[in-house]
Amino acid sequence: MSDDASLDEFLGDESGDHAETGASAPSDDGEATTATEPAADIEPATTTYAWSGEGAACDECGETAERRWQQAGGLVCPGCKDWDRA
Ligand SMILES: [Zn+2]
Incomplete structure (x- = not known):
């Protein structure tokens, strides 16, 4: 052993x-x-945007957008997104 x-x-x-x-x-x-x-x-870096196939209302102008970005705690359309601040 x-x-x-x-x-x-x-x-x-x-x-x-x-x-x-x-x-x-x-x-x-x-x-x-x-x-x-x-x-x-x-x-x-993965967070900032949300996509909806049917589109969803922008929190700023209320316009429907397929892609919205997080801004000031809401989701806004590309036109309302303050790109300089991103
Ligand atoms: Zn908007």
Whole structure:
């Protein structure tokens, strides 16, 4: 039984070579931590507009528009959207 164990240890030594690759894991961790920051940046970019196939009333002028953008807590048509502020 103990022979089996020592054999396992021997095989474990061989995969110990791979452990050298695993040694780079800590730096991998650092990368993942850094990657969290840009990901948080991307999230807000997905929000700003809503699409309705039948069209929906603009919160500013009441005109029907298929695409409306979020502005001042409402959804407005392209004509009312203040692009400079976006
Ligand atoms: Zn409008």
